[in-house]
Amino acid sequence: MMATSRRDFLKLAGLGALAFPSLGKTAPAGFQPLEKSRPNFLIILADDMGFSDAGCYGSDIRTPHLDQLAARGLRFTQFYNTGRCWPTRSALITGYYPQQIHMDPPRGRLPPWTRTLAHRLKPLGYRSYHSGKWHVNGAPRPVAEGGFEHSYDLEDHDRNFNPQKILQDDQPLPPVAKGSGYYTTTAFCDHAIKCLKEHAEKYSAQPFFSYLAFTVPHFPLQAPPEDIARYRDRYLMGWDKVREERWQKLRELKIVACGLAPLEPGFAPRYFKPDVLAKLGPGESKHAVPWVQLTDEQKQYQATKMAIHAAMIDRMDAEIGRVLAQVRAMGAWENTVIFFLSDNGTDATLLVRGDGHDRAAAPGSAGSFLCLGPGWSSAGNAPFRRHKVWTHEGGISTPLIVHWPKGIAAQGELRRDVGHVTDFVPTLLELAGDTAAPAAGAPPLPGRSLVPAFGRDGSVTRDEVFFHHEGNRALRQGNFKLVSACEDHNEWELFDLAGDRCEQRNLAAAQPERVRAMAARWQQLQEQFTRDAGPDLPFAKKTRNDD
Numbered sequence: 001m002m003a004t005s006r007r008d009f010l011k012l013a014g015l016g017a018l019a020f021p022s023l024g025k026t027a028p029a030g031f032q033p034l035e036k037s038r039p040n041f042l043i044i045l046a047d048d049m050g051f052s053d054a055g056c057y058g059s060d061i062r063t064p065h066l067d068q069l070a071a072r073g074l075r076f077t078q079f080y081n082t083g084r085c086w087p088t089r090s091a092l093i094t095g096y097y098p099q100q101i102h103m104d105p106p107r108g109r110l111p112p113w114t115r116t117l118a119h120r121l122k123p124l125g126y127r128s129y130h131s132g133k134w135h136v137n138g139a140p141r142p143v144a145e146g147g148f149e150h151s152y153d154l155e156d157h158d159r160n161f162n163p164q165k166i167l168q169d170d171q172p173l174p175p176v177a178k179g180s181g182y183y184t185t186t187a188f189c190d191h192a193i194k195c196l197k198e199h200a201e202k203y204s205a206q207p208f209f210s211y212l213a214f215t216v217p218h219f220p221l222q223a224p225p226e227d228i229a230r231y232r233d234r235y236l237m238g239w240d241k242v243r244e245e246r247w248q249k250l251r252e253l254k255i256v257a258c259g260l261a262p263l264e265p266g267f268a269p270r271y272f273k274p275d276v277l278a279k280l281g282p283g284e285s286k287h288a289v290p291w292v293q294l295t296d297e298q299k300q301y302q303a304t305k306m307a308i309h310a311a312m313i314d315r316m317d318a319e320i321g322r323v324l325a326q327v328r329a330m331g332a333w334e335n336t337v338i339f340f341l342s343d344n345g346t347d348a349t350l351l352v353r354g355d356g357h358d359r360a361a362a363p364g365s366a367g368s369f370l371c372l373g374p375g376w377s378s379a380g381n382a383p384f385r386r387h388k389v390w391t392h393e394g395g396i397s398t399p400l401i402v403h404w405p406k407g408i409a410a411q412g413e414l415r416r417d418v419g420h421v422t423d424f425v426p427t428l429l430e431l432a433g434d435t436a437a438p439a440a441g442a443p444p445l446p447g448r449s450l451v452p453a454f455g456r457d458g459s460v461t462r463d464e465v466f467f468h469h470e471g472n473r474a475l476r477q478g479n480f481k482l483v484s485a486c487e488d489h490n491e492w493e494l495f496d497l498a499g500d501r502c503e504q505r506n507l508a509a510a511q512p513e514r515v516r517a518m519a520a521r522w523q524q525l526q527e528q529f530t531r532d533a534g535p536d537l538p539f540a541k542k543t544r545n546d547d
Contacts, residue, residue: 039335046217048218051394051398057253064321079398081398081421085343093146111533121434124432128210129150129151130151130213151169160185162175163184197326224315225365227314234307236299243263258500265289276352279357280357285298352369357369377394395472430449470486
């Protein structure tokens, strides 16, 4: 069963014009809304999780809770992030392209007209809670400057077992001691559950917005040993086989209809420094070569890294299950809109930071610092090309699951509408019934509400989607995508994504006029967004942007 119009969608949601004053409509004759309450919101954001890393998007990794949300909700097949951690988080929480708010490249504090989702929801009666990674440069305090009632903010992104910098409600907590049993993913969900329990006890008459932002499976690859053991020998088959299996599964699920982008064996990760191989040892490889070309030592080492990556996702899903159980326990399940997505594609980076890498330490433990690397990143982003940082499909494509029993009648369906992380603000504001005028000086929100897609596939239209990160550029108009990368001498390539999302058939030479027109439009948008941001505003404090 599927709604066929915006009005029918609202009927299915049990919400009328009183709950959606922004629609400016009266309820249809004879229609009585079931209730007037606004929905709750739970946004779950993974860190560096690839397009095909969840079971419901083709993976072999155990993600039963995500799979159940997908089976009872929607999966978007063409949803985009910005290609990097902090630009995506900034766009999601403010509704603007990072270039419009000094976030990409980082140029200082947010413009004075910027409002976060928590700011926008507060006048509508919402209480907002943040748990995990914040990473919105220029708004370093989620409570004082981000509008949240409570926050658990991990600012140490180099340690999962013993982080040294954590803020709770903007106040520093003591560093976590080694061997304490702490794990970031569990701690984030503990905090999210604590906030929801307090909400149920003290503020049950108000709707909530919970923003649960993980730091996994971002490097360093670290996970509880019992989770790693579950996948220990699973990946000795190699990344070639895993990529092939995921691609075939995605085609069976009808999530993609393209080919499989080939490995790029001559491609080296950005930021690579030669000394990293000496630190990591002979098992590491800086290239995504065919699996058969690796030594036996490299195969074992690489398979172990992927086992840790899978364990991090497995543990994240299990902890998400605890949060979902709390939403059920507080009687909020039917009217909570749950979103799950990733901030960018998997990462080809190879580096060592934090406490360094002890080659004698158990892989995945606090003493090790491992990165996924280009081979397994190519599997995580299958079937697409390239990785995090790049604006090819592998870097910017994200799984997006939406689940809302009260408001979404369709179950297990796909949505092929093109979407972007800037869509979260207009989507949530429409569902919450926001009618407030934008702040003085604020440009129009560039995103689109996804609400029509909750009822019908193909109902969200847009002129274009813009991308720019560290010299990597792209513009999507309809099915055509113009893209370039520094490693490719910044030359524009043109692809028809309708049948070539793996970006293998470059049409630039055959359609030079389209290339010129789209390149001119990209430049126009870049200049417009820079004007929107206004003059540079110095940071209140030094902000780190290297992950």
